[in-house]
Amino acid sequence: MQTIGLIGGMSWESSAHYYRLLNEGVRDRSGPTASARCLLWSFDFSDIEALQHRGDWDALTAHLVDAARWLEAGGATVLLICTNTMHRMAGAVQAAVGIPLLHIVDPTAEKIRQAGFRTIGLLGTAFTMEEGFYKDRLSEQHGLRVLIPGDQDRAAVHRIIYEELVAGKITDEARATYRAVIARLVDAGAEAVILGCTEIMLLVRPDDSAVPLFDTTTLHALAAVDAALATP
Incomplete structure (x- = not known):
């Protein structure tokens, strides 16, 4: 081993x-x-x-x-x-x-492609959602089209990560916020959503989304x- x-x-x-x-x-x-x-x-x-x-x-x-x-x-x-x-x-x-x-991107993208998805939503910190180091690898090396939330949704997702999830705080209010953000990504055309922060899986469950979720941690x-x- x-x-x-x-x-x-x-x-x-x-x-x-x-x-x-x-x-x-x-x-x-x-x-x-x-x-x-x-x-x-x-x-x-x-x-x-x-x-x-x-x-x-x-x-x-x-x-x-x-x-x-x-x-x-x-x-x-x-x-x-x-x-x-x-x-x-x-x-x-x-x-x-x-x-x-x-x-971390590579096994996630491989599973997404195996499942037949090409347009994906991305949740994570503002750094992950907004900067190119993550999105570019998904698109350029794996051929995926990446959607990110709008400005207010990105701010909410980022705040919850740093103020709540890293401290182990899980609330119904935060889960409702994430569910709404995911729903808007689906409305924009996301066929699946990447949980692109290793704490998000502590909060979001499969039944919080109308499309498959890909947990990068797992x-x-x-x-x-x-x-x-x-x-x-």
Whole structure:
């Protein structure tokens, strides 16, 4: 089994879910006593969040590169960034290490294409929804048409992530807001919706949407299980 290096703590709520999914996946594939061989670097998310909202992406890149190198030195043989937003610096992280980085977009897009969808809605932080690092990979490498919510909806989705979900706060009001945003994406032509923030799956359920939802956290973790158990 390969050793999975997890760059987590962004937030720990979703990192805990990654850990559970990885171990459940290995157990299901390898037997009742099996569990994932993994290393975790967990950031203090308050530091990361402050740098994100200051726009100091150079400092954030340096932090992720340091974490990736630490995990590689510790014996990790495959690497995960356990957050969608911080894939903004995935290229720099991959260039800094000699082990493969499993990009969160790729297993998600693969499942979407296998299901036959081509026009998708994207929910996530404002950084993920508005900047090109995520949407461009979906469209240019995977041939998907990406729809994002309008200005007010993007602001609401972003606020709920940072003020509620990263703190483990789940409310019916927030769920109703997300349901309305998803409905508007469907009205705009979305055939499916990507839950493009690793905390959204804590709030949104399949019955909150008229179209299929693709949870990046689960798909990323399951792809990591495949990589870890693959025959060399």
